[in-house]
Amino acid sequence: MNGLRAAMRDSTRDVEARTGFAADVLRGARRRKARRRKSVVLAVVAVFGITGVGTGLLRDRPADPRLAETTRGDLAGDGTRLADATTAWRYAADAGWRQDRGIAELRGEPHVYWMGSTQAGPAAVVMQEGLSGDGWRTLVGLVATDPADGRTKVLGSTNPADPPTAPQAFQFGRGDNTFLVVDPPATAYVSTAPDQASDGRISRRWAPVPTVDGVAVWTNTTGGDAAAVRLVVDTGQPPARVAADRLLTTHPADDYLADGVRARPNGTADGGVMPWPDTSPTTRLRVGATAGTPPSPDVDVLRVLRDAEMTDVGPSAYLSTWRVYGNSPDGRGFLVCEYQDSGYRATTFTLLFDRDGGLERVVREPETSPSPLRTGVRLPDGRGWVVAQPGSTLRYRSTGDWQDTGQPAALVPDDTAQVEVTLPSEGRPSVVDLPR
Structure with missing residues (x-):
């Protein structure tokens, strides 16, 4: 190694470096170093730029395969x-x-x-x-x-x-x-x-x-x-x-x-409007015995019907805004209303309560009522008939004279044979024979 150093010294003994050579060498070294750093930075930028574009492309790809x-x-x-x-x-x-x-x-x-x-x-x-x-x-x-x-x-x-x-x-x-x-x-x-x-x-x-x-x-x-x-x-x-x-x-x-x-879902009833709208003053009618505590007219009928498995499964359901409720003479309560389920015709339901106010059972009434009555429901155990027709005046009788009800709904005796319905638009009363 010492021999090599001596040989190199002997070969350059007569060579004289120009002025500033050492400084130029140092500057050149610094430039090369700077270029290397720039190349690294550009490479990193390029990588991140590609990654950024790639991320953007991924975002533009549909999320749904x-x-x-x-x-x-x-x-x-x-x-x-x-x-x-x-x-x-x-x-x-x-x-x-x-x-x-x-x-x-x-x-x-x-x-x-x-x-x-x-x-x-x-x-x-x-x-x-x-x-x-x-x-x-x-x-x-x-x-x-x-x-x-x-x-x-x-x-x-x-x-x-x-x-x-x-x-x-x-x-x-x-x-x-x-x-x-x-x-x-x-x-x-x-x-x-x-x-x-x-x-x-x-x-x-x-x-x-x-x-x-x-x-x-x-x-x-x-x-x-x-x-x-x-x-x-x-x-x-x-x-x-x-x-x-x-x-x-x-x-x-x-x-x-x-x-x-x-567009309406399949099974939705046309219009979705039930009789006796909320604007009517007769949407909640208490009838029957004045003694005792009747069921609340605002009981959750839909929940009751679902619990009793009386409703179809469908996208829509409509409850009538009118309800007739009260007590029969023996102190037991009842509530009558209409329900329309998933495109089918409205059906009348009767909720029967015991003397303590507990729900006894739910009855699905026949699809037709004695015309022109909106409702003609016969309560079990001889408790009478619930009759109703919105906007009318009602009278009833068994064999004797007509008895006024005073409102468009009433609980009439079980032996009632006829109900007279008078609508202002009709001009003359209609007589309904109740089935025996």
Whole structure:
């Protein structure tokens, strides 16, 4: 090593370094070091920049993986039908449609998730992301043929306000008799109509609907009322009574086409208005014996009916705003009102109480009352008849003279044979023979 050092010294003995050489060498070293640092910084920036862009791209990717899946269904290879479905979706999802649903904008292209055959004809499930107040949500629509004019249309769609965990379900076809559930998380079950036992209790029987290619489709071929159909998703055979909040909601396509986002759920009663509105001064009528404490006219009738299994399971229920209540001469209480359940006609119910005010039982009355009486209910054990007709004056008799009731409702004796009903609009009274 010492020999090498001596040789190098001897070889440069006559070489003279220029002025400032050492300083330039140091500056060059500093520049090279700075360049290396800059390169490192740029590399880090590039890495983070790519990561940032990548994060942005990830954010722009749909959160719903279904939007990136290949179209399912037995008609997935029909390019013409796929194009028709996306065209129908774009046509329907205009500015007014978005405004009704609170959607600021749509993102990406509409995606046909499923295209398949049904008994109502070819149908497609179309999805696209929409920006609502709480972020991006997957909007789902059903595209199929409108039997009214044979045109391909959006016959139903979800809204950002719908529960995000509930499976999307649709109702369409002639008579709105075809039901379709998208991606049920368990087995979809259907019930065509309620069963009513001899004591008035309501229950349902459920049948499974197979899921094929991510979609469960069922058509009501029983000839029954489509409004009576109910759907539920369950991991096992559903019970005879399923809570209303577990049922899948569908909107009949006919109603959707007419009212859009305001379409009524399947089974909802038309209008939803019961007789004797709240503005009437006769909404709470006490009749019968003046002694004793009658039941409260504001008892939770809906809860009582549900506990007694007297109601159907459905998306809507309406109670009349009028109630006739009181005590029979033996001190026992009663309350009579009407209830309308899920599209069926109004039914009169009688709640019977014991002398201590406890509920004894609930009676479902016959669907028809002695016309023109709104209510003609015969209490058990000879306790009399509860008769009522809003806006009228009532008289009754057994075999003798007519007796005035003084109001449009009364508890009349059990042996009453006739009730006279006078309505101002009729001009003359009508006589009702009470059945014996």
